[in-house]
Each structure stands twice: as structure tokens, then as C-alpha cells.
Amino acid sequence: MTVTLDRNVEAFIGSPRQLFINGQWVNAASGKTFETPNPATGETLARVAEGDAEDINRAVRAARAAFDSGPWSRMTPSERGRIVWKIGDLILEHVDELAQLESLDNGKPFLVAQAADVPLAADLFHYMAGWATKIEGNTIDISVPYMPGANFHSYTLREPIGVVGQIIPWNFPLLMAAWKLGPALTTGCTVVLKPAEQTPLTALRLAELIAEAGVPDGVVNVVPGFGETAGAALASNDDVDKVAFTGSTEVGKLIVQAAAGNLKKLTLELGGKSPNIVFDDAESSAVEGAANAIFFNHGQCCVAGSRLFVHESRYDEVVDGVAEIAKSIKLGSGLDPATQMGPLVSDEQFRRVTGFLESGRADGATALAGGGRFGDRGYFVEPTVLTNTRPDMKVVREEIFGPVVVAESFSSLDEIAAQANDTTYGLGAGIWTRDISKAHALAKKIRAGTIWINCYNVFDASLPFGGYKQSGWGREMGHEVLNNYTEVKAVTTLL
Ligand code: ADP
Numbered sequence: 001m002t003v004t005l006d007r008n009v010e011a012f013i014g015s016p017r018q019l020f021i022n023g024q025w026v027n028a029a030s031g032k033t034f035e036t037p038n039p040a041t042g043e044t045l046a047r048v049a050e051g052d053a054e055d056i057n058r059a060v061r062a063a064r065a066a067f068d069s070g071p072w073s074r075m076t077p078s079e080r081g082r083i084v085w086k087i088g089d090l091i092l093e094h095v096d097e098l099a100q101l102e103s104l105d106n107g108k109p110f111l112v113a114q115a116a117d118v119p120l121a122a123d124l125f126h127y128m129a130g131w132a133t134k135i136e137g138n139t140i141d142i143s144v145p146y147m148p149g150a151n152f153h154s155y156t157l158r159e160p161i162g163v164v165g166q167i168i169p170w171n172f173p174l175l176m177a178a179w180k181l182g183p184a185l186t187t188g189c190t191v192v193l194k195p196a197e198q199t200p201l202t203a204l205r206l207a208e209l210i211a212e213a214g215v216p217d218g219v220v221n222v223v224p225g226f227g228e229t230a231g232a233a234l235a236s237n238d239d240v241d242k243v244a245f246t247g248s249t250e251v252g253k254l255i256v257q258a259a260a261g262n263l264k265k266l267t268l269e270l271g272g273k274s275p276n277i278v279f280d281d282a283e284s285s286a287v288e289g290a291a292n293a294i295f296f297n298h299g300q301c302c303v304a305g306s307r308l309f310v311h312e313s314r315y316d317e318v319v320d321g322v323a324e325i326a327k328s329i330k331l332g333s334g335l336d337p338a339t340q341m342g343p344l345v346s347d348e349q350f351r352r353v354t355g356f357l358e359s360g361r362a363d364g365a366t367a368l369a370g371g372g373r374f375g376d377r378g379y380f381v382e383p384t385v386l387t388n389t390r391p392d393m394k395v396v397r398e399e400i401f402g403p404v405v406v407a408e409s410f411s412s413l414d415e416i417a418a419q420a421n422d423t424t425y426g427l428g429a430g431i432w433t434r435d436i437s438k439a440h441a442l443a444k445k446i447r448a449g450t451i452w453i454n455c456y457n458v459f460d461a462s463l464p465f466g467g468y469k470q471s472g473w474g475r476e477m478g479h480e481v482l483n484n485y486t487e488v489k490a491v492t493t494l495l
Pocket of ligand 1: 167168169170194195196197225226227228230231232233235246247248249251252254255401
């Protein structure tokens with residue numbers, strides 16, 4: 001059984017998609033297109049114009065003109081807020097259509113995209129819209145010791161940072177576009193967005209809705225293309241004031257180098273290898289929680305609970321329980337309502353994850369569940385639980401970005417804090433216990449940007465999200481993110 005495709009979806013994938021630059025749908029300057037495959041089958045899903053440096057530069061010029069002289073920066077905050085709100089409304093009017101496109105392009109179950117990705121994207125715009133009218137500076141009473149007797153009036157202004165380049169990954173294509181565009185539009189910035197080459201479709205459909213909501217031409221430009229060409233051109237363009245990137249730590253480091261030319265501002269939301277810690281007094285629901293922490297979105301989450309630590313007294317029960325859940329997960333096409341886990345996003349990702357499984361096996365790890373490919377077509381990998389691992393193994397140290405968890409045991413609170421922090425990453429962590437004091441004590445000790453207690457993968461537009469250590473710079477969402485899209489100006493008058 002499969003979901004019947006929405007007519008708009010059929011039309012959208014039925015003809016080649018173009019780039020969105022300065023309010024116009026245009027071909028790439030090179031005339032080139034690339035295919036985005038359906039990961040459940042490996043067959044071509046749609047063709048998309050392939051932007052490269054020339055298209056990126058054209059889009060940046062449009063965004064620059066829209067920022068410097070366009071109506072966007074002259075609108076009142078309230079007018080801008082209403083338009084950002086309208087984007088959220090339009091997303092909610094097209095939930096099924098967007099969820100189907102996402103499922104086809106990324107592989108995730110349609111029902112998950114319909115329940116989570118798309119409503120969360122709408123909620124992000126609605127949340128941000130409210131901030132448009134609440135971005136404020138302060139008045140500051142200054143002292144200036146070397147000018148005795150002088151009086152001053154000083155205040156700060158928070159101004160939009162300018163033209164923003166946004167480079168996003170393929171794991172939550174629409175939601176990542178929302179996380180990026182919401183705060184940029186709210187603060188009055190203009191944007192060139194480069195979606196991931198694996199999943200360009202929902203960002204392009206979102207561009208149509210953004211235009212429909214009344215965002216002026218040139219304010220949002222969407223240029224699909226490859227990382228090494230379009231992405232690199234955006235990161236190094238001297239007319240871009242800030243780059244916001246979500247993706248691998250490896251590419252994040254390249255972005256830092258590319259941004260050095262004009263010292264553009266940067267925010268980076270990078271990888272993770274998040275610990276999920278189950279204490280001896282945890283509720284039995286921790287078993288399902290630990291499975292969800294790693295298997296949600298096929299493990300293709302930067303914050304996936306990929307290192308499971310269980311107190312030695314409960315180790316067998318919890319790890320066997322997670323393995324049983326892994327074995328029971330139904331894999332299939334994202335459009336089949338019975339599917340609980342779809343394919344990985346691409347052939348490259350499939351090879352990467354199965355490569356990690358081979359390395360784990362070669363290093364002596366045991367697959368308590370899964371451990372290999374599922375089926376013989378598409379990019380499916382079995383949900384996998386690895387035991388008998390050592391802290392120095394590649395599968396324990398590196399981000400796999402697939403449905404693979406490594407399970408280890410621990411004996412004390414002090415020991416687990418050190419084990420949890422034994423990673424170059426610091427994005428998230430989970431703690432499962434009935435002892436709330438113990439949970440908060442451990443939450444303080446873990447060096448990570450998000451801690452979940454007796455839950456996992458709980459996201460909200462109002463909660464800041466981002467990483468310590470090599471998991472990134474800055475925060476997405478919440479009011480924290482607004483600081484990353486604004487500059488502060490101090491103005492002083494001698495009275
Ligand atoms: P993954 O390895 O999970 O595919 P990446 O970090 O490679 O994640 O990709 C995330 C985003 O970064 C994508 O939009 C991709 O096109 C882009 N990207 C990849 N390489 C570069 C690069 N050298 N410069 C700028 N962007 C890049």
C-alpha cells in the first residue's frame with residue numbers, strides 16, 4: 001500500500017525545477033541539471049537546475065541589492081512579522097504535499113514528515129514572526145572616567161547583519177530551511193539558501209510559498225547545487241556578511257577557511273556522537289526511549305543518541321530490549337503507511353554507514369541486532385545494536401549518521417560523566433533516571449548544548465539548539481538565534 005500522490009507533487013516532480021533568483025525561476029547559467037534520486041528505489045525522482053559559482057554570485061548580487069535598497073529593510077517590523085507568520089500559515093495549508101515531497105526526496109516516512117517535520121517548520125516561522133517586533137537595544141548609563149563632569153546619552157541598536165549565505169543538509173530538508181530562513185527574515189536580513197544536493201525539492205517548493213506570502217524579490221534566493229561548487233562559492237563570497245551552515249564537522253572546518261577572506265560571521269551546527277545514559281533506577285520506558293534516540297530519522301540526526309551507556313545492573317535488560325525493538329522495526333518505502341524506517345538518503349550515505357558496520361566487525365564488535373543491508377534495492381540499512389566495543393574503535397569515536405548504536409556499561413556517576421564527555425563532540429545527551437537531583441547534577445557535568453532528561457529528540461522553536469566543542473558555533477532557534485543575525489551598534493551623544 002502507498003499514499004496517493006498529491007496532484008501538486010506529481011506536477012512538481014514532473015518537470016525540471018529551476019533556481020529561484022531575484023524573484024524569478026531561472027535555469028543555471030551553465031544550463032546544467034542534476035538528478036535527485038528516490039532513495040527507496042535508486043531511480044530518478046526529479047531533475048533540478050545545477051547552480052554553480054556564477055549562479056551563486058548572481059543570487060548574492062540580488063540579495064545585496066534587496067538588502068541595501070529593497071523594500072525589505074524599509075518595512076516596519078510589524079509588516080515583516082506578518083509576512084513571516086504568513087509563511088508558517090502557507091506551510092500548514094500544504095502539509096500533505098510538503099510531507100510527500102520530503103518523503104520521496106529524503107526517504108523518511110510520509111507519516112513522520114506529516115506529523116513532525118512540516119508542522120515544526122511552520123511553527124518555527126510562527127515563533128520567529130513574533131520576535132520581529134521585539135528586537136531591542138538598550139540605553140546605557142556610561143561613566144568615561146577620563147572626561148569628568150561630562151554627561152552622555154548612550155544606547156544600542158540591533159541591526160540586521162546583512163546578506164546571509166545558508167547551507168543546509170539533507171536529513172531534515174524543509175525543517176533546516178525553516179530554522180535558517182525564519183530568523184534571517186525576522187531580523188530583516190536577505191538570504192541565499194543552498195539546499196543539499198541530495199534533497200533540493202522542499203526548499204524549492206518553500207521558495208514558491210515564500211513569494212506567495214509577500215516576501216519581496218531578491219530577499220530569499222534558493223540555489224541548489226553541489227557542495228564543492230555552489231556551497232564553496234557561497235562560503236567564500238566577499239559580499240556575503242554571514243554564513244550559517246549545518247552539516248558535517250569536516251565541511252564545517254572548510255567553511256571556516258572559506259569565510260576567512262572577508263571574515264564573514266559564521267554559525268555552524270555540526271556533528272555529534274551523543275551519549276544516552278540509562279541509570280539503574282530508570283523507568284522501563286527508557287528502553288523505548290533509547291531506541292527512539294538512535295533510530296529516529298534512521299539515525300540521520302546530528303544529535304542521535306549513538307552511544308548508549310547503561311548502568312551495569314540493567315545492561316542486559318536494556319540493551320536486549322533495544323535490540324528487540326531494532327529487529328521489530330518495519331523498513332520500507334516512506335510512502336507506505338506501515339513503514340517505520342525508510343532508506344538512508346543516498347548511495348553515498350549507504351556506503352558510508354555499511355563501511356562503518358564493516359569496520360566495527362573488523363575491530364571485534366558484535367551486532368546484537370542488524371549489522372547489514374536490508375533488501376536488495378534502495379539504500380536500506382538494518383537498525384543495528386553493536387556491543388563488545390572499545391572506546392578507541394572508529395564506530396565509538398566517529399559520527400556514523402545512520403541507525404547504528406554502540407552500547408557500553410558504566411558503574412558510577414563520576415565514571416559516566418567522564419565517559420559521556422570522552423568525545424570531540426558536544427551536541428546532545430540523554431539521561432534516564434527517577435532521581436531528578438542526580439539527573440540535574442549530571443546535566444551540569446556534560447559538555448553539550450542540549451540535555452534531555454527522561455526523554456529524547458524533543459525539539460521546540462523556543463529552545464536554543466547547538467553544540468559545545470566540535471559540534472559547532474552559536475545556537476539555532478529560541479531568541480538566542482537572533483543574536484547571530486544581528487549586529488549591535490553603540491551610539492553615544494555628548495549632552
Ligand atoms: P553530509 O556529509 O552529511 O552529506 P555535508 O557536510 O557534506 O554533509 O553537507 C552539508 C551541506 O554542505 C550540503 O548542502 C553540501 O552541499 C554542503 N557542502 C559540502 N561541501 C561543501 C564545501 N566544501 N563548501 C560549502 N558547502 C559544502
